Amino acid sequence: MIKKIFYKEWLKIRWAYLAIAVLFAAVMIYIFASVAHTYKFNLAATYWYNIIFRGISFYSSLRYVPLFSGLLLAAVQFIPEIQKKRIKLTFHLPVNEYNVLLVMAGIGFLSLVVMFGVYCLIFLLLGYAFFPAEIVHSAVLTTFPWYLLGLTAYSLASYIILEPMWKRRIFYILFAVGFGNLFLYGWFYNIYDRVLIGMLIVTILLSISVIYSGHRFKKGVYK
């Protein structure tokens, strides 16, 4: 079933996915071009000092990119499903409705994991070219919640889009904005180290939330 559903989901997300890849590439180029530029006009030691002791971040432009990616992917994947209640077609396929929803959400979620993983790796490798390993590892750990936010945003946005009632949608949006802010609390180095595991668990749990709004849609709670 995964392969069959993947075909449909891929047709929906492919251009957005490409756009996200290009955006990430552009941001990475911008970050490391700025780093290279800073190196050209400053001593490496001064730059590192500013990073370590003054908390100056060289990667802050990355902050909202995973969030934007998650929201975009959820939108292109699930808005076509609720337009004209097209998800009825999906529910009518000869497979279990909840399994279909899980596969759809899983495809989007894992697509983002792959994208984030690849760019995390690129960030790591490019970072090694300019900074000591400690700074790079610390930077990756600091950006990790942003990636988790991207995944959480994807799950919550999918959940909200599939929710059949506007009143609930608005309530969920307010909750999601507040909840999402926890992931963007700050960018000081290693600020999230102690709660990263908790954030990871929450992110994974939220990935199946789409089942509930899909269930409500299926039961006809839209009037």
Next chain:
Amino acid sequence: MEYAVECRNLTHYYGSKKVYENMSFTIKTGSILGLLGKNGTGKTTTINILNGFLEPKAGECYIFGENSQYLSSETKSRVGFLLEGHIQYDFMNIYQIEKFYSQFYPQWKKDPYYELMRKLKITDKQKISTMSCGQKSQVALGLILAQDPDLMIMDDFSMGLDPGYRRLFVEFLAEYGKAENKTIFVTSHIIQDLERLIDDVVIMGYEGVILQSSMDYFMNNFRQYDFKLKNGPVDLEKDDVVTNFDRVKNHASLYSFKSPEEVQAYLKNKQIEFEDFVEVPMTLEDAFIGITGKY
């Protein structure tokens, strides 16, 4: 199996607004049944319940003996579903949508689908979102034909179609349904389209099912009688004889399943004086309005 679909004692409310109570109907295997009703009588609600997209407050529907709320994959693969407005995955093109659906149905027959597309001169790469409503209807029909289901559920298939496409759709469906012994359940807001298509009819009013019968019985036995009231306006209540009564000044129309003699005797018995009593031939649309009323 005698009935492909059985709905028993369906009751549904949207909030406190009642759609219907204790509605029951059946669809004989191999027959074409039309569900008729005015706006707001619950046609789409019924189709949603039947497809498992809506949980009724009470009652249940069975498709091939399975509760529609918990249809197995095997039963779902035997049911073709045309969504109101011929909705399909607009982001796909002709080739992609056929490829997508074909993976789910082992008995998939792509030839009728591509044959229909060739007739319409639609290319494989044409995206559904760029098509006219008429073309979309043929794509949706082609996909259902390729699925080759035993039961087709078609929600307001004439929506947005011009007369040519409506005629094409009806003729194709009638011919295919009979030739392949398919069970077809249709709703349409254009009732004249159904006249040439359906074997049985269910008419819904605001309180539930008004009538379920064969088209032959309905069209041969439901009658309109027009007459002039000699002694000024009189209004008649519905009862065993009077299914519906409509009057403009002294000109009355009485709708009934009774014969002209029985109706005339009924009027005399009520001491209603009348003249120019005639039976008026009716189309399905006339009969529908006659049984449900204009308002």
